Amino acid sequence: MRLICTVNGTQQQVDDVWEGESLLYVLRERMGLPGSKNACEQGECGSCTVLLDGLPVCACLVAAGQAEARQVETVEGMADGGALDPVQQAFLDAGAVQCGFCTPGLLVSTRDLLQRSGRPSDAETREALAGNLCRCTGYEKILDAVRLAADRLAQSGTGGHR
Amino acid sequence: MSTPTPTRTPTGAPEHLTGPGRGGVGDDAQRPDGVLKVRGEFAYGSDLWMEDMLWGVTVRSPHPYARIRSIDIGAALATPGVRAVLTADDVPGEKVYGLELADQPVLALDVVRHQGEPVALVAADHPETARLAASRIHVDYEVWEPITDARAALGHPTWNQVHDSAAEVTELSRENAHLHPQGNLVRHLKIRTGDPAPTADVVVVGEYEVGMQDQAFLGPESGLAVPAEDGGVELYVATQWLHVDQRQICSALALPPAKVRLTLAGVGGAFGGREDLSMHVHACLLALHTGKPVKMSYNREESFFGHVHRHPATMRYEHGATHDGQLIYVKASIYFDGGAYASSTPAVVGNGGTMGIGPYVVPNVHVDCYGAYTNNPPCGAMRGFGSVQTAFGYESQMDALAAELGMDPVELRCRNAMEEGSPTPTGQVIDSPAPVAELLRRLEAMPMPTRVDDGEVDLRDMPGGVSNTTHGEGVRRGVGYAVAYKNVAFSEGYDDYSTARVRLEVVGGEASATVHTAAAEVGQGLVTVEQQIARTELGVKQVTVHPKDTAVGSAGSTSASRQTYVTGGAVKAACEKVRAQVLARAERLVGRTVPDLRLAGGAVVSDAEDIAVPLVDVLGDEALEETVEWHHRPTEAIDPETGQGFAHVQYAFSAHRAVVDVDTELGLVKVVEMACTQDVGKAINPQAVLGQIQGGTAQGLGLAVMEEILLKDGKVRNPSFTDYLIPTILDMPPMRIEVLEYADPHAPYGLRGVGEAPNISSGPAVLAAIRAATGLPLTRVPVRPEHLTGL
Ligand code: FES
Ligand code: FES
Numbered sequence: 001m002r003l004i005c006t007v008n009g010t011q012q013q014v015d016d017v018w019e020g021e022s023l024l025y026v027l028r029e030r031m032g033l034p035g036s037k038n039a040c041e042q043g044e045c046g047s048c049t050v051l052l053d054g055l056p057v058c059a060c061l062v063a064a065g066q067a068e069a070r071q072v073e074t075v076e077g078m079a080d081g082g083a084l085d086p087v088q089q090a091f092l093d094a095g096a097v098q099c100g101f102c103t104p105g106l107l108v109s110t111r112d113l114l115q116r117s118g119r120p121s122d123a124e125t126r127e128a129l130a131g132n133l134c135r136c137t138g139y140e141k142i143l144d145a146v147r148l149a150a151d152r153l154a155q156s157g158t159g160g161h162r
Numbered sequence: 163m164s165t166p167t168p169t170r171t172p173t174g175a176p177e178h179l180t181g182p183g184r185g186g187v188g189d190d191a192q193r194p195d196g197v198l199k200v201r202g203e204f205a206y207g208s209d210l211w212m213e214d215m216l217w218g219v220t221v222r223s224p225h226p227y228a229r230i231r232s233i234d235i236g237a238a239l240a241t242p243g244v245r246a247v248l249t250a251d252d253v254p255g256e257k258v259y260g261l262e263l264a265d266q267p268v269l270a271l272d273v274v275r276h277q278g279e280p281v282a283l284v285a286a287d288h289p290e291t292a293r294l295a296a297s298r299i300h301v302d303y304e305v306w307e308p309i310t311d312a313r314a315a316l317g318h319p320t321w322n323q324v325h326d327s328a329a330e331v332t333e334l335s336r337e338n339a340h341l342h343p344q345g346n347l348v349r350h351l352k353i354r355t356g357d358p359a360p361t362a363d364v365v366v367v368g369e370y371e372v373g374m375q376d377q378a379f380l381g382p383e384s385g386l387a388v389p390a391e392d393g394g395v396e397l398y399v400a401t402q403w404l405h406v407d408q409r410q411i412c413s414a415l416a417l418p419p420a421k422v423r424l425t426l427a428g429v430g431g432a433f434g435g436r437e438d439l440s441m442h443v444h445a446c447l448l449a450l451h452t453g454k455p456v457k458m459s460y461n462r463e464e465s466f467f468g469h470v471h472r473h474p475a476t477m478r479y480e481h482g483a484t485h486d487g488q489l490i491y492v493k494a495s496i497y498f499d500g501g502a503y504a505s506s507t508p509a510v511v512g513n514g515g516t517m518g519i520g521p522y523v524v525p526n527v528h529v530d531c532y533g534a535y536t537n538n539p540p541c542g543a544m545r546g547f548g549s550v551q552t553a554f555g556y557e558s559q560m561d562a563l564a565a566e567l568g569m570d571p572v573e574l575r576c577r578n579a580m581e582e583g584s585p586t587p588t589g590q591v592i593d594s595p596a597p598v599a600e601l602l603r604r605l606e607a608m609p610m611p612t613r614v615d616d617g618e619v620d621l622r623d624m625p626g627g628v629s630n631t632t633h634g635e636g637v638r639r640g641v642g643y644a645v646a647y648k649n650v651a652f653s654e655g656y657d658d659y660s661t662a663r664v665r666l667e668v669v670g671g672e673a674s675a676t677v678h679t680a681a682a683e684v685g686q687g688l689v690t691v692e693q694q695i696a697r698t699e700l701g702v703k704q705v706t707v708h709p710k711d712t713a714v715g716s717a718g719s720t721s722a723s724r725q726t727y728v729t730g731g732a733v734k735a736a737c738e739k740v741r742a743q744v745l746a747r748a749e750r751l752v753g754r755t756v757p758d759l760r761l762a763g764g765a766v767v768s769d770a771e772d773i774a775v776p777l778v779d780v781l782g783d784e785a786l787e788e789t790v791e792w793h794h795r796p797t798e799a800i801d802p803e804t805g806q807g808f809a810h811v812q813y814a815f816s817a818h819r820a821v822v823d824v825d826t827e828l829g830l831v832k833v834v835e836m837a838c839t840q841d842v843g844k845a846i847n848p849q850a851v852l853g854q855i856q857g858g859t860a861q862g863l864g865l866a867v868m869e870e871i872l873l874k875d876g877k878v879r880n881p882s883f884t885d886y887l888i889p890t891i892l893d894m895p896p897m898r899i900e901v902l903e904y905a906d907p908h909a910p911y912g913l914r915g916v917g918e919a920p921n922i923s924s925g926p927a928v929l930a931a932i933r934a935a936t937g938l939p940l941t942r943v944p945v946r947p948e949h950l951t952g953l
Contacts, residue, residue, distance in 0.1 A: 018290060034209035035202020039380035039430070040462040044883035047380055075202035088200040092192060095849040098857065099685025100199030101380040101430030107200060122896075123622045130892045133883070135380050135431050136685050138856030139891040141849075 005067045007031060008077030023067045024048045024059035027074060035075040035104050039133070046132035049105035050074045056112045058131075075104035078111065086156070087111050090149035091142075098136035106132045110146055119150050186698035187911060190849040193690050194707055195428075195683070206428035207384035207400030208459040215386065215455040216245055217289040218441070218448045221282040221296045222467055223274035226308035226502075226537040226876025227338070230272060230281070230301060237298040238284060243291040245452045247299065248283045252447060255416030261406065261438060261542070265342060266503040268414050268443050274303070275341055275502035276539050277877050278467025285448040285456050306338050308537035308876035312499040313476065315339075315346040315534045341502065341535040348500050348507045348533035351515035353587050353805030356526030360491040362482025366562045370479070371942040372551040373870035374499075375472040375861075377544050378888050379684075381430015383440040383468045384459035387449035394421025395446045400429040402436040404680045405716035414443045415450070419712070422446070426710035432684035433861070434543030435469040437721055438505050466881035470505045470542030471871055473498040473533070475514070475551035479559045487569050489578045491526035492519045492559075496552060498533045498541070505542030507533040512654055513548030516588050516800065516809050520556035521598045521647040522578040527587040529805070537876040543721055545861060546921045549648045554943055557644040557926035561933065571930070572602050572643050580647070589806040592813065594843075595904035601817035601839040602645055608898050610641075611821055611835040625823055625830035627892060636827035639834070642930025645817040646922035649810035650915030651724035655799040658724070658811075659791050661715030662732035663708075666700060666740050666777075667785035673764050673777035675700050675737075678708035681717035681729040686917060687850040688725045692733050694846060699737035700744075701761030702777065715791060723814060723915025726846055731910040732792035739788035748780050795908060812906060816840035816919035818859065818927035821895075824935040829947030831867050831932055836924065837898040843906045843914035855899055855920045862924025864889045866932075870944050 003026060004013045014030045021030075024041065027050070028034045037047035041060045048059040051073040059072075078085040084092075087110050097103050106129065113120055113128040120128065125146050134142060185191040198204040235247040250257055250269040257271055258264045270281040282299050286292035309315045317334040340346055385399030394417055401407055404424045412422050429436070441458040448456040460468045480493040496514050500507035515531030544550075564571040579598035585591055619633045626632055652658035663678040675696045683689045693705040708714075717729045745759045748766040752775070756768045766775045800807035819837040824830070836859050845851045861869075868887045872879040880886045905912025925943060933940050936950055 018288070020290060028209070029211070032211075033202075034205075034211070037206075037380070037430070038208055038382065038459070038461075040883045042462060042882060042884065044462075045380060075200075079201055084197070084200060091200055092196045095190070095853055097193065097196050097199050098687065098853055099379070099381060099429060099431040100195070100204055101206065101685075103199055104202045123620070126891045127622070127628075130890050133380065133888060133890060135378055135433070135861075135888060136857045137853055138858075138860035138889075138897070139894045140856040140897055141853055142891065 001065065003064055003068060005070050005072055007033065007072045008074060017064050019065065021064045022060050023062040023064050026064040027059060033074055033076050037101055037104055039101060046109060047102055047105040049108045049132065051108060051112065056109055075107055078107060085111065086152045087114065087149045090152065091145045094141050094145035094148050096137060096141040096145035102132060102134040106134065106142060110149065114150055114153055118154055184697065185694060185703065187694050187846050189694065189847065191690050191694050191847055193687060194693060195689060204428050206381050206430050207398065208382055210386040210398055210427060210457060212386065212388065212455040215457050216285040216287055216448065216452060217292045218283055218285045218445055218456045218458040219289065219292040219296050220280045220444060220464065221284070221299050223270060223277060223279040223281055225274060225303055225305050226277045227306040228274050228303040229306065230270060230274065231304055232302045233282060234300040235282065238295040241291065241295040241298060243288060244284060244286045244295045246285040246448055247295065248447055248451060252451065253414055256413040259410040259414055259439060260504055261506050262508050263504040276537055278539065280444065283444050283448055285452055309339065309341065310536055310538055310873065310876045312497045312534040312536055315536045316532060341537065346535040348504050348535060349511040351511050351531040351805060352803060353515060353527050353529040355587055355589065355804065355806065358528065360482060360526040362490040363485045364563070364566055365480060365482045366559060366566050367480045368559050368562055369941060370477045370555045370558055372475045372554050373944055374474040374541065374873065375544060375865045375869050376466065376871055376886060377433035377435030377469065378886065379431030379433055379435055382460045382462065382465050385427055385441060385445055386455055386457045387445035388455045389449045389453050392421060394423065395449055397424045397442060397446055398427040399424060399442055400427050400436065402432050402682045402684060402721060403719035404682065404710065404712050406719065407439060407442050408712050410439055411443050411446055415446055424712045426682055429682060429684040432720065433545045434547065434721055437543040437719055438470050440468045462883055463881045466878060470540045472544035473500060473510055473541040473551065477552065477555040479555050481559045481563050483563055483567065487567050487574045487577050489522055489524045492524050493528045494518055496529065496531040499536050499538055500533045501536055501538040501540035503540040505540050507542065510548035513649060514552050515805065517549050517647060517649065518552040518556065519587055520553065521580045521645060521815060523580055523584045524587065529587065538873055539878060545858065546648065546918050547722065549646065549922050550865065550925065553644065553646045553922045553926050554929060557930065558941065561930050572606055575602055575645060588800055588809050590808050590810065594812065594906035594908060595841065596813065596815060597841050597902060597904060598645055598815055601815060601841065602643060604839045604900055605643060605817055605819040605837055608837050625825040625832040626828065631828055631830060632825050637823050637825050638935045639821065639823050640931040640933065640935025642820050642927045642934055643817065644923045644926035644930060646919060647813045647815045648723065648918045648922055650812040650814050651722050651728055651794055653797050653810045655797055657793065658718055658728060659793040660717040660729040660732040661789065661791045662729065662736040663714050663787065663789040664696060664733065664736035664740050665785055665787040666744065666781065668778050668781050668783065671778065672704055673702050673781060674704035674706065675702050676706045676708055677733055678714050679717045679729050679733065680710055680712060680714050681725050682710060682720040684720050686854065687847060688729065690850060691726050691730055691846050695730055695733045696737055699734060700741060702764055723917045726913060727909055727915050728792065728794055730846065730913065731794065732790055734910050735792045736788045736790040739790060740786050743786045744780055748775055751775060751780060812909060812914060814914050814916065814919040816923045818923040820927040820931040822928060822931040822935055824932055824950060826936055826950065829950035831945065833863055833895045833928060835895045836863065838920055839900045839902065840919055841902040841904050841914060842916050843909060844903050844912040845901055846911065846913055848901065851901055851916050852899060854916045856897055858917060858920035859897060859924040860889050860894050862921045863894065863928055866925035866928035866943050866945060868944055
């Protein structure tokens with residue numbers, strides 16, 4: 001089948017998509033966007049988290065055809081050219097990236113969280129990120145990164161509610 | 163809670179090495195791969211892609227033990243889009259491989275010895291086509307009854323028969339009872355020191371069991387093999403030790419090392435699970451066979467079958483002490499289930515045996531530690547390597563002994579704690595700081611987490627969380643302590659080294675260094691450490707880390723907490739040689755010897771003589787390069803009868819305090835806080851040190867309360883992240899951490915390997931806390947709800 005959707009603001013068309021392919025497979029193997037990760041491909045780890053029409057989803061659980069004519073945002077769309085998104089920068093500054101395999105999914109989830117609630121409490125952050133597994137960090141520095149990003153966004157007035 | 167900041171006890175690391183913000187040794191330097199990782203542009207093994215590449219998949223045995231009567235590949239080969247179907251007959255070289263013993267078939271030969279053993283390979287132009295074809299391969303098996311208990315595999319009586327010499331053991335009289343020609347024993351390590359028949363005022367005996375843990379790294383086993391024009395192959399792979407892979411691949415392919423070139427692909431975590439081969443040889447075979455690039459990337463289910471796990475263990479301990487808590491003797495029998503193939507079982511037995519009684523001084527020690535073959539999944543390296551299992555045993559015993567003596571458990575530990583100068587059970591004298599008691603005392607002094615009692619119950623603070631299982635009824639709090647130690651680097655006489663090539667030259671008008679090693683970066687931050695060392699030693703800002711490949715000599719494994727020590731040592735030594743060259747040139751330039759010349763700020767400087775020659779002038783357009791193979795001081799093999807010898811080059815020490823809340827009615831556990839103290843000798847990158855402690859703590863916590871590969875008759879029942887649970891951000895509590903820096907005079911910068919110790923002391927502390935909360939003996943991890951409710 002043919003799939004047409006908008007990914008990170010650019011319209012994409014791919015042909016010969018097999019119906020059984022997931023959005024994750026199409027992004028990674030057909031669109032050259034391997035930033036979304038494939039740690040479980042069964043909806044358990046969150047490493048494949050993308051925004052579909054603005055809502056976070058596990059791309060491995062979305063059939064490619066379901067993305068037809070919709071907006072997909074992936075980790076590759078977060079930075080503004082050479083300038084990192086404040087959430088990306090905070091993950092680096094806080095030391096929240098080790099192997100980094102969980103990072104793309106966590107960045108997308110965190111951006112979504114901070115857009116919804118500008119300054120989440122730790123308890124809220126834990127709830128919001130409970131679907132994103134990380135095997136390396138023990139999550140402490142991920143929490144540090146979320147707090148840091150929230151502070152910076154609040155200071156620059158670019159966080160907040162939508 | 164505010165984020166705890168680490169405190170450090172300075173131990174005389176030279177001031178000029180620790181200047182803030184220079185990205186040198188001692189700084190929180192940022193990862194060189196960090197920007198790529200947050201942009202989603204870092205190329206992991208599973209991200210590799212080439213025009214025209216094929217996808218490889220593996221056909222695996224559904225049976226734990228069976229003979230292969232025949233394999234029919236006809237239907238698979240006839241599937242449109244399929245380019246190759248291979249079996250053992252297509253392996254051109256040695257058909258078996260292994261880290262220490264070559265006993266594992268590249269593709270099954272005649273007999274399969276564990277569920278998931280690779281039997282055949284398929285390459286096709288779409289992964290789904292390859293999977294479809296794989297399902298059409300018909301393998302005719304004669305299924306045998308598996309041997310699934312380590313003690314039974316060795317013909318040893320089960321525990322309740324231990325004192326009954328006439329106990330009936332039938333397992334070994336069965337047909338096919340020996341998995342391998344040499345029998346089912348992989349290694350038996352003995353430690354015999356002191357009085358063989360000691361007596362004591364107080365004796366406690368305990369039997370303990372540790373389930374099979376999985377590394378559960380998030381990045382799947384993956385890589386891309388590209389056939390080369392010279393008849394060789396280029397392999398890009400996520401792995402832990404390029405050169406040991408290369409050796410095994412060459413042997414299987416019957417190719418010389420020059421024709422098997424490996425480059426490290428991005429690695430999504432490892433934790434020991436990538437020390438053995440997975441898809442390496444398979445992808446190369448398919449690529450050489452088809453003449454096309456072949457990518458292999460396991461899905462999560464296959465990953466559970468595609469790598470070794472942590473050895474499950476059963477242990478029996480007997481501790482004898484005086485009335486005032488002085489340990490007199492420890493007797494221990496420790497059994498590691500190695501599964502179907504040896505992997506690193508001999509070394510795991512080495513660790514389990516030599517460090518099996520914990521960081522305590524005991525005059526009389528009698529240990530038997532065994533590794534056995536069974537038809538369970540093969541077990542090998544996982545973070546903590548043989549020491550994680552025994553720590554559950556010996557620390558449970560210390561708590562039991564404290565209870566028997568009516569003594570505080572921390573006090574009992576401190577009374578028997580090792581210190582610098584203490585003998586180990588192998589007769590080795592600890593010749594660097596060993597602040598075991600201090601680690602425990604500092605934990606004790608840390609504030610306890612407070613319960614906010616404002617009348618409101620926040621379900622999120624309760625065991626069971628927002629499932630709304632309790633508002634505090636039946637919830638009891640417990641506190642537990644544990645301390646552990648672990649060898650750093652390879653032991654027992656192994657010639658352990660790393661190779662570093664360092665180049666200094668002017669690039670774009672600036673003096674810049676390149677560090678080239680084959681040391682696998684798996685997420686821990688070694689690439690950062692390599693840069694930091696080069697900046698400090700060469701006084702430059704710009705340091706490039708060359709891609710990791712086999713074009714330079716071996717760096718040894720990224721395991722045993724060894725890379726910062728050994729590859730760090732090699733980088734430091736290579737930098738020193740480059741520096742000597744630079745200084746000699748500078749002296750020629752100024753025309754005389756200057757005794758205090760050093761490199762700093764991109765220049766050759768002398769404080770005494772007010773000299774500052776920019777490096778760009780000293781170097782001109784020449785590049786200075788040195789390659790160094792750096793060995794840590796030698797260890798020695800231990801005596802096979804007594805276990806005596808200088809077995810380990812360095813020890814790492816850490817301690818944990820766990821605070822838990824247990825819903826005693828439902829058996830749910832919430833870990834409220836973890837506190838950790840660790841001596842790291844010198845924190846080369848303090849932020850990364852904390853990351854290791856936090857991550858290691860999480861994996862230990864996981865083993866204590868949730869992580870286990872469940873086996874039934876040798877078959878894995880939970881090969882998915884739905885059923886094999888690892889800690890989420892909801893399961894990990896806030897941590898308090900104190901990092902101590904007591905320099906080890908034998909190690910570069912005084913550093914101590916960091917990664918494993920916190921993975922060892924964390925779980926036993928959680929177990930002790932659950933015991934304290936419930937009063938139950940709890941002799942098995944992971945602890946499950948039914949162990950707590952008695953149902
Ligand atoms: S890869 Fe989609 S949730 Fe794990
Ligand atoms: S950094 Fe490795 S999984 Fe999170």
